[in-house]
Amino acid sequence: MQTKQFQAESKRLLDLMINSIYTHREIFLRELISNASDAIDKLYYHSLSDGTTGLSRADFAINLVVDKDARTLKITDNGCGMTAEELESNLGTIAKSGSLAFKQENEKNDEIDVIGQFGVGFYSAFMVASCVTVVSKPFGSEQAFRWQSYGADGYTIEECEKEGHGTEITLVIKENEGEESYDEFLEPHRISGIVKKYSDYIRYPIRMDMPATRVKEGSPEDKPEYEQYTVNETLNSMVPIWKKSKSEVTDEDYNNFYKDKFFDYQDPVRVIHSSTEGAATYNALLFIPARAPYNYYSREYEKGLQLYASGVLIMEKCADLLPDCFSFVKGLVDSQDLSLNISREMLQHDRQLKIIAGRLEKKIHSELLTMLNNEREKYEELFKNFGLQLKYGVYNEFGAKKDLLSDLLLFCSSKEKKLVSLSEYTDRMGEGQKYIYYACGETVERIDRLPQTERIKDNGFEILYLTDDVDEFALKMLREFGGKEFRSVSDSDLGLENEQEKEETKKQNEDNKELLDFLKESLDGKVKEVRVSDRLKSHPVCLSSGGEITLEMEKVLNSMPGSEGQVKADRVLELNPSHPVFTTLQKLYAEDKDRVKAYAGLLYAQAVLIEGMSLEDPVAFSNAVCDLMSKE
Numbered sequence: 279m280q281t282k283q284f285q286a287e288s289k290r291l292l293d294l295m296i297n298s299i300y301t302h303r304e305i306f307l308r309e310l311i312s313n314a315s316d317a318i319d320k321l322y323y324h325s326l327s328d329g330t331t332g333l334s335r336a337d338f339a340i341n342l343v344v345d346k347d348a349r350t351l352k353i354t355d356n357g358c359g360m361t362a363e364e365l366e367s368n369l370g371t372i373a374k375s376g377s378l379a380f381k382q383e384n385e386k387n388d389e390i391d392v393i394g395q396f397g398v399g400f401y402s403a404f405m406v407a408s409c410v411t412v413v414s415k416p417f418g419s420e421q422a423f424r425w426q427s428y429g430a431d432g433y434t435i436e437e438c439e440k441e442g443h444g445t446e447i448t449l450v451i452k453e454n455e456g457e458e459s460y461d462e463f464l465e466p467h468r469i470s471g472i473v474k475k476y477s478d479y480i481r482y483p484i485r486m487d488m489p490a491t492r493v494k495e496g497s498p499e500d501k502p503e504y505e506q507y508t509v510n511e512t513l514n515s516m517v518p519i520w521k522k523s524k525s526e527v528t529d530e531d532y533n534n535f536y537k538d539k540f541f542d543y544q545d546p547v548r549v550i551h552s553s554t555e556g557a558a559t560y561n562a563l564l565f566i567p568a569r570a571p572y573n574y575y576s577r578e579y580e581k582g583l584q585l586y587a588s589g590v591l592i593m594e595k596c597a598d599l600l601p602d603c604f605s606f607v608k609g610l611v612d613s614q615d616l617s618l619n620i621s622r623e624m625l626q627h628d629r630q631l632k633i634i635a636g637r638l639e640k641k642i643h644s645e646l647l648t649m650l651n652n653e654r655e656k657y658e659e660l661f662k663n664f665g666l667q668l669k670y671g672v673y674n675e676f677g678a679k680k681d682l683l684s685d686l687l688l689f690c691s692s693k694e695k696k697l698v699s700l701s702e703y704t705d706r707m708g709e710g711q712k713y714i715y716y717a718c719g720e721t722v723e724r725i726d727r728l729p730q731t732e733r734i735k736d737n738g739f740e741i742l743y744l745t746d747d748v749d750e751f752a753l754k755m756l757r758e759f760g761g762k763e764f765r766s767v768s769d770s771d772l773g774l775e776n777e778q779e780k781e782e783t784k785k786q787n788e789d790n791k792e793l794l795d796f797l798k799e800s801l802d803g804k805v806k807e808v809r810v811s812d813r814l815k816s817h818p819v820c821l822s823s824g825g826e827i828t829l830e831m832e833k834v835l836n837s838m839p840g841s842e843g844q845v846k847a848d849r850v851l852e853l854n855p856s857h858p859v860f861t862t863l864q865k866l867y868a869e870d871k872d873r874v875k876a877y878a879g880l881l882y883a884q885a886v887l888i889e890g891m892s893l894e895d896p897v898a899f900s901n902a903v904c905d906l907m908s909k910e
Contacts, residue, residue, distance in 0.1 A: 282366075283432045306406055307469065308476035309399030310353045310447055312590050314340045315480045317357025317445055321417055324358075335482075342473075342486040342513075346464045349451045356444035359416040365425045365435055369400065369412065404429055406463050407449035417443040470513050479518040479589030479612075485510055518589055520563035520612060524551055536565045539584075540608045544568040547660055550609070550645050558633040564609035564642065570663040574606065581605035583638075586612035599635050603671025603679050604642050606664045611638070639682070646686055650699065658697055661688050672752040680756055689749070690722050692731065692741035703740060704760040712773035713765035714758075716742040718750050718830035720890050729817035729888065730767040736815065737774060741767060747834045767813075768822040768829065770850075775812055786810040786855050793867045793874075797851070800878040804849065808878075810860075811852035818859040821885035824848035829889055851882055876902060 318338045325333045343352040360368065403410050408428065415422035422440035427433035440446070452460045462468045466488050473484055487508040497503035519527060519535050533545040546565035553561050564583070573579045581602070582595030589612060599611055615630045649657040661668075668687060672680045688697040703714060715734050719725035725743045734741055744750055753764045765772065775783070787794065787810045797808040806824050814820060823829050825848040835845040853860050859881070866874045883899045886892075893899050 281432045281434050303405045304472050306402040307472045308590060309402045311340060311473070311477045311480060311484060313400060314353060314355035314357065314445065315482060317355050317359070318482050321358040338482045340482055340484045342469060342484065344464055344466050344469060349464060351449045351451060351463060351469070352446060354444065354446040356442060359443045359445055360414040361416050362423045362435055365412065365414060365423055369425050369433070403449055406451055406460055408452045409450040411448040412445060413438060413440050414445040415440045415443050473513040476591040478514045479516065479586070480514055481516055481589065483512045483516065484514045485512050518612065520551065520561045520610065540565065542567060547656055548645060548649060550641060552641060554637060558613065558630050558637065559615055560611055560613035560634050562609065562611045562638060564607050566607060566660060570606065575666065584610035586610060587616045588612070588614045592616065598631055599638060601639055601671070601679060602674060603668055603683055604639065606667060607642055643682055643686070650686065658688065661697070666746055666748065669746060669748045669752045673748055673755050677755040684756055684759055689742040689744060692726065692735060692743060695722065700759045703742065704762055707762065708738065711739050714742065714762045715739055715765055715767055716744055716753060717767040718744045721745060724890060728767065729814055729820040732815045732817065733774060733813050734767055734772065750828060750830050766828060770822065770824070772813060779812060783810060783812040790864070793863060796867065796871065796874065797878045800875040801851070801882055804882060805851045806848040808851045808853065810855045814852065814854035818854050818857040819881045819885045820852050821889050822850045822852055824850045829891070833891060851885060880906070
């Protein structure tokens with residue numbers, strides 16, 4: 279018996295296969311079971327097409343046998359089997375796929391859905407096996423053949439005996455070496471777990487003898503004795519829930535599947551079950567959780583959907599299927615357009631995957647919008663959990679997803695003190711309202727008391743109250759909605775003044791220029807400008823910003839690690855010319871400039887506190903207040 283050599287390219291590919299392509303060693307069993315399923319598919323297809331085999335789907339199965347003493351794992355199928363030539367062609371040349379050739383020959387037949395297409399998966403067996411033996415007998419033939427290999431050194435093919443058609447693969451599991459342990463692949467429960475994880479939805483039963491325990495017959499009830507026995511179990515469920523029609527699946531079925539597969543104790547708030555054909559053919563079963571995982575807003579959280587190829591798990595979490603803004607969605611995608619034997623690195627560049635991801639993004643958005651419009655309470659609860667992620671999605675990647683997400687956002691309203699969408703806000707804007715107004719702060723209550731909101735509310739205009747750090751960044755990225763520009767209540771132009779009011783404000787600033795310049799100088803660089811305000815009504819003072827960086831942005835950016843307070847907004851101190859304080863300042867400026875200087879510091883400190891910001895020197899502020907109180 280002559281040992282045949284792999285081709286030079288095949289040797290290099292085999293080494294790559296064992297050491298690089300597959301991330302997890304357990305993948306080998308998925309590959310071999312998928313090959314077995316393909317072999318059965320081929321024979322079953324012939325039984326359907328010509329009826330000569332006399333076999334039905336119920337006649338087929340895949341069997342696994344573990345022998346700890348011999349350190350072997352066997353995978354047996356009763357599929358089409360292989361001739362010596364086919365063993366030579368399919369196993370002697372790495373990356374030669376019999377499954378792919380069969381699919382191409384029958385590409386017009388919709389019944390054909392073989393899993394392995396690249397012909398490399400079989401060799402993943404060498405990640406765990408020191409020797410691989412394949413005994414195969416074609417259907418309708420009297421002769422069987424044995425293919426055997428110890429790895430890159432080559433392989434042998436010889437005639438042998440075998441009962442029945444099909445293929446039996448025997449792996450001699452490697453001995454443990456150093457920190458490398460292979461004993462796990464000789465444990466029936468571990469093998470069962472791998473099957474459930476990767477091959478649960480192979481359409482033929484996968485059977486194996488499993489250890490079990492029972493009460494020994496005749497043992498006393500008060501002190502029962504136990505004995506070990508084996509039971510032949512079917513390890514896989516075969517029919518995936520996502521390939522059933524929606525009419526066959528109950529809400530309870532969906533909920534139980536979700537909680538079992540994704541380890542949640544609560545029912546999902548939404549189930550998305552879709553089947554799509556065309557440029558990309560796939561089934562998707564997605565779930566929107568009722569609550570955020572404990573680590574959702576942390577670096578430890580890993581997004582992604584389970585990815586199946588024809589019912590076989592390729593990846594536990596395929597991040598490329600979900601945009602970051604929808605990272606809270608759990609579920610799976612099953613597509614026959616994706617090959618099983620492709621690595622994670624190749625998958626990231628797969629065209630079909632990108633098409634599927636784009637369609638899923640649109641589908642999730644559509645379902646969320648439907649929830650918002652038709653199940654408001656449910657959506658608001660969802661938004662409490664994941665609204666922050668949607669807002670980050672607007673801001674991230676230079677606003678790449680802003681058009682997708684803008685109609686899903688909710689903010690608290692000054693009118694109703696409850697969440698409103700941007701569409702609801704714009705739909706009820708009055709004729710005279712130019713902008714969508716917003717105000718920032720730590721809480722709704724604090725924002726509601728801001729001096730800057732007074733005049734806008736008196737005009738009957740609604741204000742969006744922003745309480746999350748990312749809110750203003752998101753609105754700045756959106757710029758406008760429904761043709762209406764976003765405008766902070768602290769912006770210099772609120773669009774409220776008529777020409778006469780503008781002229782009056784301009785004149786007051788000119789008439790009080792010396793006083794205003796003196797106040798600015800007294801604050802020693804703390805503000806860019808001091809001016810008379812047209813936005814204040816009952817309050818004496820407020821703080822606004824004069825550039826692109828707002829006061830809220832300054833707070834948020836300086837709270838980030840490593841910022842060290844380097845971000846500075848151009849602060850503007852605004853004074854109410856109708857308030858008694860301003861009259862006092864005018865009078866004192868002519869009589870006691872030192873007191874005006876002291877009052878400038880007090881007014882600035884008040885404005886800073888109103889904005890919810892910290893004073894640079896709280897002790898100095900306290901002393902200044904006490905000094906003022908001690909004077910008659």
